[in-house]
Amino acid sequence: MRTVLETFRLEKSFRAAPFRPKFAALKGVSFRVEEGECFGLLGQNGAGKTTTIKIVTGLLHADGGSATLLGRPSSDCAARRELGFLPENPYFHEHLTPREGLELYGRLVGLTRAEVRARTGKLLERVGLTDAADRRLRGFSKGMRQRFGLASALLHEPPLLLLDEPLNGLDPAGRMLVKELILEQRRAGRTVVLCSHVLADVQELCDRLVVLHRGEVVSEGTIHELLESAPRSFELCAQRVPEGLRARIESAATLCRTAGDVVTARLPGNELGPFFAAEVNAQGGRLLSLVPERESLEEWFVRLTAGTPALEPVVEPLPQEVMA
Amino acid sequence: MRDRVQVIARATFLEAVRDRVLFVVLLFAVGVVLFSRVLGWLSIDDELKMVEDFSLSGMSILGLLLAMLVGAFALAKEIERRTLYSLLSRDLKRAEFVVGKYFGLVAAFWAALFAAAVVLALWLALWGGRPGESYVAAVAGLLCESLLVTAVALFLGALAAPPIAAVGTCCFVLAAHSTEALRELTSNGKSPNFAAVWRVLYHFIPNLEDVNFINTTGGQVPVQWSHLGMGAAAMALWSAVFVGGAVLLFRRREV
Numbered sequence: 228m229r230t231v232l233e234t235f236r237l238e239k240s241f242r243a244a245p246f247r248p249k250f251a252a253l254k255g256v257s258f259r260v261e262e263g264e265c266f267g268l269l270g271q272n273g274a275g276k277t278t279t280i281k282i283v284t285g286l287l288h289a290d291g292g293s294a295t296l297l298g299r300p301s302s303d304c305a306a307r308r309e310l311g312f313l314p315e316n317p318y319f320h321e322h323l324t325p326r327e328g329l330e331l332y333g334r335l336v337g338l339t340r341a342e343v344r345a346r347t348g349k350l351l352e353r354v355g356l357t358d359a360a361d362r363r364l365r366g367f368s369k370g371m372r373q374r375f376g377l378a379s380a381l382l383h384e385p386p387l388l389l390l391d392e393p394l395n396g397l398d399p400a401g402r403m404l405v406k407e408l409i410l411e412q413r414r415a416g417r418t419v420v421l422c423s424h425v426l427a428d429v430q431e432l433c434d435r436l437v438v439l440h441r442g443e444v445v446s447e448g449t450i451h452e453l454l455e456s457a458p459r460s461f462e463l464c465a466q467r468v469p470e471g472l473r474a475r476i477e478s479a480a481t482l483c484r485t486a487g488d489v490v491t492a493r494l495p496g497n498e499l500g501p502f503f504a505a506e507v508n509a510q511g512g513r514l515l516s517l518v519p520e521r522e523s524l525e526e527w528f529v530r531l532t533a534g535t536p537a538l539e540p541v542v543e544p545l546p547q548e549v550m551a
Numbered sequence: 552m553r554d555r556v557q558v559i560a561r562a563t564f565l566e567a568v569r570d571r572v573l574f575v576v577l578l579f580a581v582g583v584v585l586f587s588r589v590l591g592w593l594s595i596d597d598e599l600k601m602v603e604d605f606s607l608s609g610m611s612i613l614g615l616l617l618a619m620l621v622g623a624f625a626l627a628k629e630i631e632r633r634t635l636y637s638l639l640s641r642d643l644k645r646a647e648f649v650v651g652k653y654f655g656l657v658a659a660f661w662a663a664l665f666a667a668a669v670v671l672a673l674w675l676a677l678w679g680g681r682p683g684e685s686y687v688a689a690v691a692g693l694l695c696e697s698l699l700v701t702a703v704a705l706f707l708g709a710l711a712a713p714p715i716a717a718v719g720t721c722c723f724v725l726a727a728h729s730t731e732a733l734r735e736l737t738s739n740g741k742s743p744n745f746a747a748v749w750r751v752l753y754h755f756i757p758n759l760e761d762v763n764f765i766n767t768t769g770g771q772v773p774v775q776w777s778h779l780g781m782g783a784a785a786m787a788l789w790s791a792v793f794v795g796g797a798v799l800l801f802r803r804r805e806v
Contacts, residue, residue, distance in 0.1 A: 284640040285806050308642040320562060322569040334558040335641040477704040
């Protein structure tokens with residue numbers, strides 16, 4: 228698999244004001260994005276996401292390290308021809324109409340006027356801006372700008388899409404449209420780098436992610452890998468549970484409710500659930516479900532970036548009275 | 552490269568044309584042209600010469616003001632409005648952006664000056680005047696002047712904050728119209744140290760009077776086309792120097 232975007236020990240410092248000491252926005256950020264994946268770049272405000280993106284897109288110069296786009300240094304303009312970029316809260320030349328704007332951006336990536344015109348109608352229709360195609364961007368709402376920005380990023384069908392908060396300011400229909408577009412790009416084999424605060428979106432769209440915190444990579448991997456930990460608890464649902472066993476389940480559960488002959492219990496830790504499930508089966512009851520409850524991406528992210536300890540699963544030996 | 556410069560120049564031209572500032576200045580210039588007739592009636596000398604000179608001077612001042620303000624704010628506006636993100640993240644070199652921006656601004660100013668010059672020519676013709684070659688030379692001089700002033704404004708805009716750049720451009724225009732005075736200071740100055748300073752300034756400040764042909768209107772003074780040609784070449788050369796400077800400054804600028 229080909230690496231389409233790679234940063235290697237990126238460093239960047241800024242001075243807030245003249246004669247003030249510099250603060251490091253990036254402290255050796257390294258990650259790699261492979262072809263065809265949807266990659267999430269996560270981090271709190273000030274974590275260094277936008278700085279990283281600005282270096283990758285040639286808007287900022289790195290103090291140290293390097294960034295490459297499809298094997299070429301990101302400072303090389305020709306490399307950016309293969310990149311579709313949607314900045315956060317995108318701003319465009321407001322005196323232009325979407326049609327003129329697409330022509331401007333299309334010509335800058337080497338498309339001919341005829342090629343741009345051939346693609347414009349279809350693309351504006353796809354992002355729902357056909358009716359506004361000849362209105363100036365000045366009067367556009369935030370959501371309309373976002374959709375126009377996405378159209379301009381997709382215009383030259385780049386193999387790599389870099390989307391900084393693409394779902395910002397969109398209404399539910401707009402969000403759905405953008406998600407569909409991202410998934411379409413993935414299906415077409417394009418690589419998508421998604422930078423977002425909305426963790427549910429990242430969890431829904433991305434295969435792999437990297438988390439930046441105070442200018443450093445604090446975690447990297449597939450969502451499955453990152454969230455793969457022992458379950459915090461199990462939710463057990465069983466029918467026709469013998470009375471003695473039901474009492475033991477009730478005493479071990481943090482939450483237990485009975486409806487008719489169906490018992491639903493939340494059993495803490497990673498052993499009680501499977502243990503009682505086996506007991507229910509052994510004593511003639513009927514196990515309806517046993518669902519592990521794991522940490523959500525949001526809980527994981529907050530824990531990771533806030534430095535709080537994980538909600539550790541209970542792994543101590545089961546109490547004697549439960550085992551009896 | 553030429554294509555991308557053209558694309559940026561076209562977008563800049565469109566922006567300037569669609570911006571109300573250009574129209575306001577153009578309307579003001581037309582107002583000056585029309586008002587000049589009143590001054591012509593009050594004049595005890597050649598009425599139409601008065602109309603022509605006053606109008607051309609008014610156009611010159613308005614053109615310079617426009618070049619100063621729009622040129623000085625051009626790059627900063629793109630950075631502040633973040634419109635630059637959508638441009639530089641594509642296959643566009645910063646040098647191409649600056650050069651395209653410059654050509655777009657110059658094209659817009661030239662279009663405005665040309666429109667005002669046509670209005671003035673019609674106005675003069677209405678009152679029986681015949682704008683001749685001296686008129687053409689004066690307008691061509693104004694176009695050359697705007698070429699350089701825009702380049703200086705763009706350069707200073709890349710170097711400093713826009714208000715400082717606008718004031719700096721204003722100082723430059725005043726100095727560049729006064730280089731003859733500097734030469735006199737060089738030869739008549741009492742202090743040899745100051746004479747050296749004046750001499751350096753004289754050689755390093757472009758002389759905008761080289762393309763000032765407003766005084767030749769009316770046909771009393773024959774137009775020296777070679778003089779205008781040399782002046783235009785000097786303006787083009789100086790403009791290239793300042794635009795090159797702006798490119799160098801903007802190349803390392805963080806946006």
